[in-house]
Amino acid sequence: LKKELFIEDQRHLNTNSDSEVLLNVFAHELQQSGKLELNKDDIFKAVEGVHQRCKGAYAVVIMIPNIGIIGFRDPHGIRPIVFGERKTGQGSEFMIASESVALDVLGFKLTRDIEPGEAIFIEESGTLHTKQCTETIDHCPCIFEYVYFARPDSIIDNISVYKARLRMGDKLAEKILHEWPDHDIDVIIPIPDTSRTSALQMAHTLGVKFREGFMKNRYIGRTFIMPGQQMRKKSVRQKLNAIGLEFEGKNVLLVDDSIVRGTTSEQIIQMARDAGAKKVYFASAAPAVRYPNVYGIDMPAAHELIAHNRTEEEICTAIGADKMIYQDLEDLIDSVHKGNTDIKHFDTSCFDHQYITGDIDDAYLQHIEALRNDAAQTDKTIETAIIDMHNSN
Numbered sequence: 377l378k379k380e381l382f383i384e385d386q387r388h389l390n391t392n393s394d395s396e397v398l399l400n401v402f403a404h405e406l407q408q409s410g411k412l413e414l415n416k417d418d419i420f421k422a423v424e425g426v427h428q429r430c431k432g433a434y435a436v437v438i439m440i441p442n443i444g445i446i447g448f449r450d451p452h453g454i455r456p457i458v459f460g461e462r463k464t465g466q467g468s469e470f471m472i473a474s475e476s477v478a479l480d481v482l483g484f485k486l487t488r489d490i491e492p493g494e495a496i497f498i499e500e501s502g503t504l505h506t507k508q509c510t511e512t513i514d515h516c517p518c519i520f521e522y523v524y525f526a527r528p529d530s531i532i533d534n535i536s537v538y539k540a541r542l543r544m545g546d547k548l549a550e551k552i553l554h555e556w557p558d559h560d561i562d563v564i565i566p567i568p569d570t571s572r573t574s575a576l577q578m579a580h581t582l583g584v585k586f587r588e589g590f591m592k593n594r595y596i597g598r599t600f601i602m603p604g605q606q607m608r609k610k611s612v613r614q615k616l617n618a619i620g621l622e623f624e625g626k627n628v629l630l631v632d633d634s635i636v637r638g639t640t641s642e643q644i645i646q647m648a649r650d651a652g653a654k655k656v657y658f659a660s661a662a663p664a665v666r667y668p669n670v671y672g673i674d675m676p677a678a679h680e681l682i683a684h685n686r687t688e689e690e691i692c693t694a695i696g697a698d699k700m701i702y703q704d705l706e707d708l709i710d711s712v713h714k715g716n717t718d719i720k721h722f723d724t725s726c727f728d729h730q731y732i733t734g735d736i737d738d739a740y741l742q743h744i745e746a747l748r749n750d751a752a753q754t755d756k757t758i759e760t761a762i763i764d765m766h767n768s769n
Contacts, residue, residue, distance in 0.1 A: 377397055377401070377429065377430065378397050381397065381400050381401065381404070385400070385404045387400045387403075387404060394432075397430075398426065398430060398434060398436065399438070401425070401426050401429050401430060402422055402423070402425075402426050402436075402438060404425075405421070405422035405423075405424075405425035405426060406418065406419075406422045408422075408425070409421070409422070414440070414443055416497050416499075416505045416507075419443075419444075419446055419495070419497045420495055420505075420507045420509055423446070423448050423495040423509040424509045424510065426448070427450070427451055427493060427509055427510045430450075431733050431735050432450065432454075432670075432671060432672075433450055433452070433454035433455045433518065433671035433672045433723075434449070434450045434455060434672070435447075435448075435449050435450070435456060435457035435474060435490075436448050436449075436457075437457075437472050442500060443499070443500060444497055444498050444499040445470075445472065445497075445498045446495060446496070446497050446498075447459060447472040447490055447495065447496050447498075448490065448493075448494065448495035448496070448509065449490045449492055449493065449494060450492065450493070451492050451493040451510045451512055451513055451514065452492055452514050452515065452516045452723070452732055452733065453491065453492030453493075453513075453515045453516065453517055453533070454516060454517060454518050454671050454672070454723050454732070455474070455517075455518065455521075455671070456474055456475065456489065456517065456521060456526070456532045456533065457472065457473070457474055457489065457490045458472070458473055458474075458475070458476050458479065458486060458487075458488065458489050458490065458531075458532075459471065459472045459473075459487050459488070459490060459496055460473075460476070460479035460484035460485050460486045460487050461484060461485055461487050462482070462483050462484040462485065467502055468502060468504075469484075470484075470498045470502070470504055471484045472490075472496070472498075475526055475527060475530040475532070476530050476531045476532070477527050477529050477530050480529075486531065489532070489533050489534070491508065491513075491515075492510075492513050492514070492515045493508055493509055493512075493513050494506060494507070494508050494509065495507055495509045514732070515533075515719055515720070516719075516721055516722060516723050516732045517532065517533050517719065517722055517723065518669075518671060518672075518673075518722070518723045519708065519709065519712055519722040519723060519724050520634075520662075520669065520673065520723075520726060521537075522535065522537055522540045522541070522711075522712045523541075523544075523570075523633050523634055523661060523662045523708070524570050524633045524634055524662075525673075528541060528570075528573055533716055533719060534715065534716045534718075535712060535715030535716045535719075536715055538573055539715060540711055540712045540714075540715055541573035541577075541661070541711075542573055542574070542577045543577075543710075543711035543712075543714060544574045544577075544661045544662075544703060544707075544708060544711045545573065545574035545575060545576065545577030545578040545580075545581070545631075545661065546577055546578075546581055546711075547703060547704075547707035547708070547710070547711055548574065548578055548631075548659055548661060548701065548703050548707075549577070549578040549582045550581070550707075551701065551703070551704065552578075552582065552659075552701060553581075553582070555701075556701075559582075560627050560655075561582065561584050561627055561628075561629045561657065562584070562585070562626040562627045562628065563584065563585045563586070563587050563589075563622065563626050563627075563628055563629070564578055564579040564582070564584050564585070564586050564587070564628075564629045564631060565586075565587055565588070565589035565590065565622060565623075565628055565629070565630055565631070565648075566588070566590075566630075566631050566632075567590065567616075567630060567632040567633075567640070567644060568588075568590055568591075568592040568616070570632075570633040571631045571632045571633040571661055574631060574633070574661040575631035578629075578631060578659070584629070587622045588619070588622070589618060589619050589622040589623060589628070589630075589648070589651075590616045590617065590618055590619070590644070590647075591616070591617045591619065592615060592616055593614060593615050593616070593617075612639065612640050612643040612644065616644065616647065618647045618648065618650070618651040619651075620651040620652055622651075623648050623651035623652050623653040624651065624652030624653070625652060625653075625654055626654060627653070627654055627655040627657070628648055628653045628655070628656050628657065629657045629658075629659055630644060630645065630648060630656060630657070630658050630659070631658075631659045631660075631661065632644075632658070632659070632660055632661070633660070633661050633662060634660055634661065634662035634665055635658075635660050635662075635664070635665065635682060635683065635691070635695070636665050636675065636676065636681060636682070637676055637680055637681065637682055638682030638691070638694060638695050641658060641682075641695045641697075642694070642695045642696055645658060645695055645696045645697055646696060649696075655698045655699075656696075656697055656698055657697060657698055657699040657700075657701070658692070658695065658697040658699070658700050658701070659700075659701040659702075660700075660701070660702050660703060661703055661708075662702075662703055662727070663702050663703050663704065663705045663708060663727045664683035664688065664691065664702050664727065665681055665683055665726050665727065666678075666681060666683045666685075666726070666727065666729070667681070667684070667725060667726050667727070667728075667729045667741075668681070668726065668741065668744060668745070669725060670725070670731065670736055670740070670741075670744060671723060671725070671733075673726075675726065677744075677745035677746075678741065678745055679745070682694060682695070688700055688702060705727050705728060708724075708727075709721075709722060709724065
């Protein structure tokens with residue numbers, strides 16, 4: 377698509393950002409109208425052109441000076457986007473955001489999600505227009521939003537993230553009761569912060585104590601997207617500190633939302649042992665992440681995923697746990713689906729290798745693996761450092 381923009385549309389791109397590609401596709405489609413003054417029909421026609429040319433996941437907000445703001449979503453609705461309204465003395469104000477919580481904190485009331493393939497156009501005057509801009513719709517939101525990315529107080533596609541995570545905890549507890557009825561778990565401890573909701577519900581269902589065993593340093597970012605194994609390991613130790621009283625002499629079940637590289641899990645298990653835990657079990661509220669996500673999440677290359685080409689027993693050994701419990705994919709889907717039964721399926725590609733857009737093959741996966749592996753990220757960091765050094769003024 378980038379090559380097509382350069383050769384056919386004669387547009388020069390300055391970065392490797394997919395956002396710049398999409399923006400240029402939209403700008404080219406607008407230019408095709410040949411008008412100096414654009415109206416809503418020109419805007420919606422440009423969005424139709426974007427949907428026809430761009431495959432993948434995108435939730436977009438674009439501002440055109442002196443005209444208005446446009447928001448639109450890919451025909452599969454993989455990524456979330458919502459809009460809301462705030463009444464003022466001067467009339468209604470509108471806001472577009474990726475999560476409903478962004479509306480809440482600014483006093484906007486959630487109107488609804490932007491539908492897959494739909495576009496909304498807010499004129500500079502404040503007038504709101506909406507239109508469905510594609511003929512083919514297959515609503516398939518990314519399930520990882522509910523597992524990890526979204527805040528628990530968000531509502532995405534009419535599904536409460538908090539309630540979905542409670543149901544994930546219930547399902548995981550039921551699996552333990554079925555497969556391990558004589559368990560010897562003394563206490564359940566969440567890995568802050570995303571897993572807290574599921575862990576709390578697990579403890580309730582199992583009738584086991586729930587305790588906070590780790591304190592989090594909120595100035596350290598998410599470790600699985602950090603470049604370089606050494607940096608990730610250092611960040612885990614800086615990010616969490618164990619409360620020894622909650623571990624000493626106990627059989628502990630640690631609960632995390634998911635396991636990606638395994639770096640965090642391995643170190644946290646060791647921290648629990650160092651704090652005096654007798655046995656350390658590990659549970660994941662999501663199934664094993666075995667494949668890269670290609671729809672807007674900068675996940676590692678496939679061979680860097682700890683579950684890739686490994687059995688659950690091998691993963692358990694690799695992270696140093698005494699026992700490993702993964703959520704079943706069917707149970708995860710059911711946990712989220714119960715919030716909105718109108719949604720027929722979800723993007724679960726990082727668990728089952730089923731890519732909804734139908735254009736992802738092994739050659740493409742090998743291409744992104746070359747871009748995402750640690751060696752490539754390290755080279756990029758070095759390159760950036762050199763550029764920064766020469767442009768320090």
